[in-house]
Amino acid sequence: MAAASSRRKVTSSAALVSHDVQSRLKGDILDGRFPPGSKLGTALLQETYEASVGTLREALSHLRSEGLVEMEAGRGFRVAPVSAEDLRDVSALYIEFEERAAVDSVRHGGDAWETDVLTSFHRLARIEALPREERIQRSSEWLLCHRAFHDALVSGCRSRWLLRLRAPLYDHMERYRLLSQKHRPLSMHKRREHELIREAALSRRAEEVGELLRQHLEETTQTVLRHAPQFMPGAG
Amino acid sequence: MAAASSRRKVTSSAALVSHDVQSRLKGDILDGRFPPGSKLGTALLQETYEASVGTLREALSHLRSEGLVEMEAGRGFRVAPVSAEDLRDVSALYIEFEERAAVDSVRHGGDAWETDVLTSFHRLARIEALPREERIQRSSEWLLCHRAFHDALVSGCRSRWLLRLRAPLYDHMERYRLLSQKHRPLSMHKRREHELIREAALSRRAEEVGELLRQHLEETTQTVLRHAPQFMPGAG
DNA sequence: CTTTAAAAAACTTTCGAAACTCTGTTGCGT
DNA sequence: ACGCAACAGAGTTTCGAAAGTTTTTTAAAG
Known part of the structure; x- marks a missing residue:
C-alpha cells in the first residue's frame, strides 16, 4: 500500500537479479560476513540470496575476476584469502x-x-x-x-x-x-x-x-x- | 583409435567445459572471427560451441570483466568495440x-x-x-x-x-x-x-x-x- | 502516407532438476 | 592393526525448458 510505485519505467532498465545478487554478495564479502577463505557453497548461498544456482554462479564468476572470490575446478568457490x-x-x-x-x-x-x-x-x-x-x-x-x-x-x-x-x-x-x-x-x-x-x-x-x-x-x-x-x- | 588417452588424471583436474568454451570464445574474439561490436546471441553461440545457455553465460560473464565483451541488461552481449x-x-x-x-x-x-x-x-x-x-x-x-x-x-x-x-x-x-x-x-x-x-x-x-x-x-x-x-x- | 497502437516473434534471463565429481566412510583382505 | 577398494553422501557443474523483455511486424486510425 502506501505510495504506489512513483518511479516510472520509462524505456525499461535492468532489474537483473543477477546484478543484484552480485552486489549483495560483494557487500557481504567486503564487510567480513563471509570471512576470507570461507567456503561459498551452493546451498548456503541459495538460502541466503534466494536465487538459483545458475544466477549465483554468474555472480560468483564475476566476483572471481575481481579477485574477491577464488574457484577451484570441481571444488567450488571460496572467499579470497587475505595477507x-x-x-x-x-x-x-x-x-x-x-x-x-x-x-x-x-x-x-x-x-x-x-x-x-x-x-x-x-x-x-x-x-x-x-x-x-x-x-x-x-x-x-x-x-x-x-x-x-x-x-x-x-x-x-x-x-x-x-x-x-x-x-x-x-x-x-x-x-x-x-x-x-x-x-x-x-x-x-x-x-x-x-x-x-x-x-x-x-x-x-x-x-x-x-x-x-x-x-x-x-x-x-x-x-x-x-x-x-x-x-x-x-x-x- | 590411434593412441588411447595416454594422459592420466592423477588427482583429477578440471575438464570444466565452461573454461574450455571461454578459451575458444576468447580466441575467436581476439582474431576477429567475432568482429568488434558484433552481437553474441545465444542461438549463434550455442550452435558454435555446443554448450548450454548457462555455460555460455558464465563464459561471457568472465570475458565481460576482462573488457572483451560488453553487456546491456536485457539486450544480451556484444563484442567490445575498438577505437x-x-x-x-x-x-x-x-x-x-x-x-x-x-x-x-x-x-x-x-x-x-x-x-x-x-x-x-x-x-x-x-x-x-x-x-x-x-x-x-x-x-x-x-x-x-x-x-x-x-x-x-x-x-x-x-x-x-x-x-x-x-x-x-x-x-x-x-x-x-x-x-x-x-x-x-x-x-x-x-x-x-x-x-x-x-x-x-x-x-x-x-x-x-x-x-x-x-x-x-x-x-x-x-x-x-x-x-x-x-x-x-x-x-x- | 504517416503515425500510433496492439499482437507476434525473437531473444534474454532465470530456474530447478539431472549428471557428474569429489570426500569421507565402511568393510574386506592382507 | 594397517592399507586398499568399493560404497554412500554431499556438493558442483551442466543442461533444457519456463518466464519475462525487447524488437519487429501488422493493422488501424488520423
Whole structure:
C-alpha cells in the first residue's frame, strides 16, 4: 500500500537479479560476513540470496575476476584469502592509480567533474560531521558516500582503462579496512583530510591533491597493517 | 583409435567445459572471427560451441570483466568495440606494466624464471626462424609462443596484482594486432628484438630490458595505429 | 502516407532438476 | 592393526525448458 510505485519505467532498465545478487554478495564479502577463505557453497548461498544456482554462479564468476572470490575446478568457490603481503601489494598499486587518476582529473576535469566532487563531498561531510555514536550507526551509508567521493575525484581522468583497473583495487582496500575496523577505534580525523582534498581539487591544485591523497591513503594502509595480526589468522 | 588417452588424471583436474568454451570464445574474439561490436546471441553461440545457455553465460560473464565483451541488461552481449583512442589508452598502460614487471623480474627472478625465459624464447625463436611461408601458416602456434615468452619475461615480478592487471591488457593488445594484421605485411624484424631482450634479461641488465621492451612495444602500437583506418569503421 | 497502437516473434534471463565429481566412510583382505 | 577398494553422501557443474523483455511486424486510425 502506501505510495504506489512513483518511479516510472520509462524505456525499461535492468532489474537483473543477477546484478543484484552480485552486489549483495560483494557487500557481504567486503564487510567480513563471509570471512576470507570461507567456503561459498551452493546451498548456503541459495538460502541466503534466494536465487538459483545458475544466477549465483554468474555472480560468483564475476566476483572471481575481481579477485574477491577464488574457484577451484570441481571444488567450488571460496572467499579470497587475505595477507599482509597482499595488502601491501594492493595498496601500493591502488595508491598510485588513485593519485594519477585524481591528478589527471584535476587538470582535465570539466563541469560535470566539479559538480560530482562538490556534491559527493557534501554528502560525505554531512555524515562525518555527525557525533561518533550516530556516525557508527550509519556506517553503511558512510561507506557509500566515501566511495562516491573518491570515485568522483578520479572520474575526470581521461584514461578509461586506469579507472577500470582501479575499481577492483578499491574494493579490496575497503575489505581490508573493514576487516581491521572491528579491532581498532574509529579514526575521526579523516574528516579534515577529505576537506583539504576537496579544497585543493576544486582550486585545481593538482600536485597538492596528489600529495594529500597519497598521504591520506598511505596512513590508512599503515593503520590497517598495524592491526593485521588481529584479523589475519597467521600474519606477523 | 590411434593412441588411447595416454594422459592420466592423477588427482583429477578440471575438464570444466565452461573454461574450455571461454578459451575458444576468447580466441575467436581476439582474431576477429567475432568482429568488434558484433552481437553474441545465444542461438549463434550455442550452435558454435555446443554448450548450454548457462555455460555460455558464465563464459561471457568472465570475458565481460576482462573488457572483451560488453553487456546491456536485457539486450544480451556484444563484442567490445575498438577505437584508436582505446588502443592508445590500453597500449600506454600495457607498456608501462610490462616494463615494470619485466624490470622487477630481471632484478628478482629466480631459477624458475630464468628457465622459463630460456625455454619459451627457444620455442618462439624456432618458429620465427621459419621461412615466411610456413611462419604464416603456423601463426596460431606463434601466437601461443609469443604470449608465453612475454609471460615468462614478467613472471618473476613480485607484485601479483601487477601481473593480474597486466593480463587482460595483453589480450586487448593482441586483438588490435590481429585485427590490423590482415591489412599490412607481416613484420619480420621482431625476431631480432626478441633475441636482444632475451639476451639482456638473462644477463640481468634490467634497465636495458626495460628500454628494449618499451621500444619493441611502442613500435608495434605505432604500426597498428598507422593501419587503424582500415580495420576501424570510423577511425581517423 | 504517416503515425500510433496492439499482437507476434525473437531473444534474454532465470530456474530447478539431472549428471557428474569429489570426500569421507565402511568393510574386506592382507 | 594397517592399507586398499568399493560404497554412500554431499556438493558442483551442466543442461533444457519456463518466464519475462525487447524488437519487429501488422493493422488501424488520423
